[in-house]
Amino acid sequence: MPHLPIPVTVLSGFLGAGKTTLLRYLLEAEHGLRIAVIENEFAESGIDSQLLGEQPVEVVTLANGCVCCSIHGDLERALLILLERLDNGEIAFDRLVIECTGLADPAPVAQTFFVDEELRERYILDGVITLVDAAHADIHLQQAIAQAQVGFADRLLVSKRDLVDAAQFDALCERLTRINRRAPIRVVEHGCIDLSELLDVRGFNLNADLALSPRPLTPANPAADRISSLVLRSEQPLDIDRLSEFMNQLLEQHGRALLRYKGVLSIAGEPRRLVFQGVLKLYGFDWDREWGVDEPHESVVVFIGDELPEEEIRAGFAAAAAQ
Numbered sequence: 001m002p003h004l005p006i007p008v009t010v011l012s013g014f015l016g017a018g019k020t021t022l023l024r025y026l027l028e029a030e031h032g033l034r035i036a037v038i039e040n041e042f043a044e045s046g047i048d049s050q051l052l053g054e055q056p057v058e059v060v061t062l063a064n065g066c067v068c069c070s071i072h073g074d075l076e077r078a079l080l081i082l083l084e085r086l087d088n089g090e091i092a093f094d095r096l097v098i099e100c101t102g103l104a105d106p107a108p109v110a111q112t113f114f115v116d117e118e119l120r121e122r123y124i125l126d127g128v129i130t131l132v133d134a135a136h137a138d139i140h141l142q143q144a145i146a147q148a149q150v151g152f153a154d155r156l157l158v159s160k161r162d163l164v165d166a167a168q169f170d171a172l173c174e175r176l177t178r179i180n181r182r183a184p185i186r187v188v189e190h191g192c193i194d195l196s197e198l199l200d201v202r203g204f205n206l207n208a209d210l211a212l213s214p215r216p217l218t219p220a221n222p223a224a225d226r227i228s229s230l231v232l233r234s235e236q237p238l239d240i241d242r243l244s245e246f247m248n249q250l251l252e253q254h255g256r257a258l259l260r261y262k263g264v265l266s267i268a269g270e271p272r273r274l275v276f277q278g279v280l281k282l283y284g285f286d287w288d289r290e291w292g293v294d295e296p297h298e299s300v301v302v303f304i305g306d307e308l309p310e311e312e313i314r315a316g317f318a319a320a321a322a323q
């Protein structure tokens with residue numbers, strides 16, 4: 001019998017952002033879900049010290065039915081061991097959450113699910129969730145890796161909201177939105193969050209949901225962040241050949257700097273909407289439903305990247321318009 005792929009959530013966030021607090025909530029609360037959690041060896045929470053043994057991969061079923069998997073070794077191996085134990089009935093779970101270390105770039109973890117064939121078949125990357133520590137965000141976001149964690153996310157969870165005032169919180173939300181226009185921002189209080197905010201995010205699906213933040217942004221200051229979002233719109237239909245030439249060139253030259261990108265496009269002579277989404281150099285596209293009769297045929301794309309070549313992207317996109 002074919003297996004349904006297991007949805008995977010990648011949990012990221014800088015040192016001390018509250019990842020373990022959130023995982024403890026997942027592993028202890030009576031939410032009725034069977035979630036397997038992969039924790040890495042660097043975390044120093046109570047859960048880790050209780051469960052980490054000398055084994056490179058330790059798997060334990062907890063009281064609430066969740067499975068905790070601690071790894072010293074590589075992620076791929078842990079993912080395969082979980083499948084093996086699931087298949088032979090030793091453990092049961094229908095979702096997986098992976099905690100990245102505080103200093104890790106979530107992109108390679110996400111890429112694991114696009115590369116290996118067995119992993120691609122059995123797991124499906126649902127979303128990347130990044131926790132941001134409201135009390136220390138100014139310091140953390142000086143680091144490019146902390147900005148990349150924000151830029152790569154499908155959802156942003158702000159922890160330690162209780163330690164800052166409303167003005168600080170608003171300024172942080174604006175900064176986060178400037179870095180990542182796609183990810184909705186939610187507050188998480190000491191790890192407690194409605195799990196629907198975390199699961200079934202479908203961040204990597206080829207759907208037409210761009211989820212762009214409606215937050216009005218003041219003009220960026222000169223010391224703007226390295227990672228930022230660029231949103232482009234066009235009411236002129238695009239020429240499919242020019243568009244693919246533009247995208248190929250962009251990915252060739254800047255693919256590694258493009259953390260995430262997504263678009264819903266109007267193509268000349270085509271009644272259907274074209275949707276595309278990508279991660280670094282890896283992207284996919286598909287025809288979506290037809291444009292509605294009264295719906296404006298507006299193409300919208302969002303790029304989130306590291307020192308985005310903004311003028312080049314603007315010019316390339318403008319040149320892709322059908323004559």
Ligand SMILES: Nc1nc2c(ncn2[C@@H]2O[C@H](COP(=O)(O)OP(=O)(O)OP(=O)(O)O)[C@@H](O)[C@H]2O)c(=O)[nH]1
Nearest residue numbers: 014015016017018019020021043102159160189190
């Ligand atoms: N005031 C406050 N403290 C919090 C909140 N969430 C987490 N903390 C505290 O922040 C500290 C760090 O939380 P952790 O969950 O260990 O953070 P982490 O991201 O797992 O840390 P590393 O694994 O070291 O990267 C702990 O002392 C938590 O109790 C919150 O919403 N408010």
